[in-house]
Amino acid sequence: MIRGGPQIWAHAKFSWLSLQRSPGLWVVGFVAAMSAGSGLFWRDFSFGEAEGRFVLGFGWGLQNLLGMGLALAAAVQIWARDQEDKTLPVWRARGLSLWALATGRLLAAGLFCAIFAVGSTLVLAWAQTGKPGALAFAQLFASAGWLTLKLTLVATMTFGVTRISRNTGFVIGATTGLILLGHLRPWAGELGGVPMVISWLAPDLSSLSPAMGQQQPNLDAGVVRALAAAGYGVVFLGLATREQSNE
Amino acid sequence: MATAALRFDGVTKEFYAGREAGRVRALDAFSAEIGVGTIVGLLGPNGCGKSTALKCALGLLSPDHGQVRVHGLPAGSVKACHTVGYLPERGGVPSHLTAREALQWWAWVNGTDQQAVATSLEAVGLTAAADRRVASFSKGMRQRLALAQAWLPRPSILLLDEPFSGVDPRGVDRLVEMIMAEKQAGKTILLTSHLLPRVEQICDEVILVDRGRVIVAGTVATVLGGEPVRSRGLDDVFRERLEGNKS
């Protein structure tokens, strides 16, 4: 019997093929990246300075929002296909690691998120500066990196929610709820008490967002934020290993 | 006494089946012993608990009372799981992969050598369709692939849940041949089926179940009434016994 590492890798590839062979997801992803970067097509009409800034701010916001929708869709795609094919009971019957399965799925979803994050960041930077490839590598890495982390966390939350129910509507709804909650953290923190405690159910996604309306992506989110995100990620991954399945 | 390949000891399993029905008892003090190297047919009407019994033996479900042992090991333990292959009643094969990819992946996660893939495809007659996506397969082709998957890691026990369902007569002939070949190789096989003449043909022993309880168990000859009266088949016995169990 082989150990966890190769199992993770094999399952990552398995789930990746599930994504790769879903053309709809790629079309939506492409359209999403293009709409976020649509400032690119408008900048030649000489809007005033303020409008230009607004369009770009809107673009970064859209990238963030559509990215989360895509991360959710990718995770649901992987999970729902496995549910439909009923491959999980066969996996479990052989005593294969459920952590390997969850981690493999996560890697596949993470790669998809990374491709969207890098692609849309390049388009947005182009729109902002008027030059393709204007972003220095370090800048691209930081900006797309944080977005990838955030989107992958959203995918992990989706997998975690499948602990509670096998209903696709519920999984999408509950994850959307958690995403909203994750953006209310600063606000709930000010309120204190019960709202604050409830807001801890979801990771602080607002701390991983590019700041809305600013022309620069948020590059200063610190190590602490990344660690907090990773902590939540591990918890949701643990929940994902106990996915509901109809044996 | 040698350890049985599978041993059910007073297994009781209940499910919650909605507010109207409340809890239904799928298995009721179910006991049975399957010797090493035998082919045993688990028979009974729809909903009598056959699939539930297999799932308990695989550790996919845990009994409310009683226990199942696999080669003397608790069912569901990693060591026990490594000795079993499972063909689920529905699904179990990934639809987004080709037949070859599916088996390559399965060999990889189970630590089986890749050479087994080609021979398995050959054995189930899927060599020509090996590079077609499973999604495009007919029910019979899927069933053959699922069987190839079940025995690819060379388990010593095979649990086959309705291997013939939805397969045409020639396909069934083929599956029967495969199962007989596995028996020659010394495998223990527990299968469920409604094709009683086939069961009579391939099984050494049968277990007749009704409402979660064992009604008759024994070699095919004993169950048929001791002497080989060819005018009497398993289906006659089946009907009589179930009739007698009505009250």
Ligand SMILES: Nc1ncnc2c1ncn2[C@@H]1O[C@H](COP(=O)(O)OP(=O)(O)O)[C@@H](O)[C@H]1O
């Ligand atoms: N997950 C489940 N939830 C509720 N009831 C179930 C579940 N699985 C099986 N049952 C019930 O348990 C009984 C036995 O089911 P099963 O073992 O699938 O029967 P068989 O395989 O013999 O047709 C049936 O009444 C069925 O409705």
Ligand SMILES: [Mg+2]
């Ligand atoms: Mg069944």
